[in-house]
Amino acid sequence: MATRHRTSSGRGNVGRNAGRAYPGHIIKVGIKDNASVRAVQQRLNEVGCGPLLVSGDFNSSTRSAVRLFQARTxxxxxxxxxxxxxxxxxxxxxxxxxxxxxAITDQPISLLLKACLNIAASQVGVMEDPAGSNRGPQVDEYIRSVRLDPSAGSYPWCAAFVYWSFERAAARVGIANPVVCTAGVLDHWKKAAKAGARLILPEELLDDLSLLKPGLIFTMSTGGGNGHMGLVEGFRDDRLITIEGNTNLSGGREGIGVFRRTGRKVSEITKGFISYDS
Incomplete structure (x- = not known):
């Protein structure tokens, strides 16, 4: 039996539709964006997943062609x-x-979010001491910012890092910190709307990429009442660029330091995004 190879997305981007800008929303059965559907149909024909009638109707034949393309790419x-x-x-x-x-880095954001991202970026490379302890001089500072005594327990600190970054940023721009003061990821998500933040679900964002801006807080449930969160810095190669505390290069919630990561997909953010932009 012949080996089946997946095609790299970087190959074969030629043809009159190559380079066409993403419309900012997902294309699926029932969509009324005929121009984008026609572009997809034409492109699927160009890359050998047809033949399709370029009609602008996302019909069953188009659905099957999309699945074929996805399966081999x-x-x-x-x-x-x-x-x-x-x-x-x-x-x-x-x-x-x-x-x-x-490129979401061109999106206008508030002075608070700009300052927050600058401060968070300055912390990349901070590590626990010793590794795996949820402690260390700078880590203790993050934890104290959410009114906890780091010596009283072993506290996951990703949410504390987010709060600390906003606390420093708010002081820099001379405003009150609007962010929920908590070390709990899911507690933050639960209380954010009452604090004046906007909650954006992953499917909302995928359907309107204009909502994706630097400074969003991504929020994930990891099961058992636990979670992980961090700051969105950018979007490149189909992935979020994030700055996260209490993580590692593989992205676990019980990590060892502050890292800039480039591997998270929007669709994998299980809770959603919190926006404190104003």
Missing amino acids: VDGQGQALKVDSVVGPLTWTALFGQQALP
Whole structure:
């Protein structure tokens, strides 16, 4: 039996539709964006997943062609595409090229968020001492910022790092810190709306990429009442660029330091995003 190879998303981006900008929302059965559907159909024909009638109707034949393309293609980081019949950011860039996605770093954000990201970035490389202890001179400072005594227990500190970054940023720009003061990820998510923040679900963001801005707090439930959160800095190669405390290069919630990571997909953010922009 012949070996089946997946095609890199960086290959074959030629044809009159190559490089077409992502429309900012997912393309799927029932979508009324005829122009984007026609572009997808034309591109699927160009990459050998047709033949399709370029009609602008996301019909069953188009759905099957999308699934075929997804099954045999990898994304910009060499990871298999999810075979889900939906043309979201990952599948769109695999079809049309990385230049098709917008750069979120150009999005206007508040002085608070700019300062927060600068402060968080200055902490990249901070490590626990000793590793795995949830302690260390700087880690203790993060934990104390949410009104906990770091010597009284072993506290996961990703949410504390987010709060500390905003606390320092608020002081720098001369405003009160609007962020919920808690070391609990899911507690933060629960209380954020009452604190005046906007909660954005992953599916909302995938359907409108204009909502994706630097300074969002991504929030994940990891089971058993636990979670993980961090700051969104950018978006590149179909992935979030994040600054996270209490993590590691593999992205676990019980990590060893502050890292800048580039591997998280929007669709993998299980709770959503918190926006304190104003």
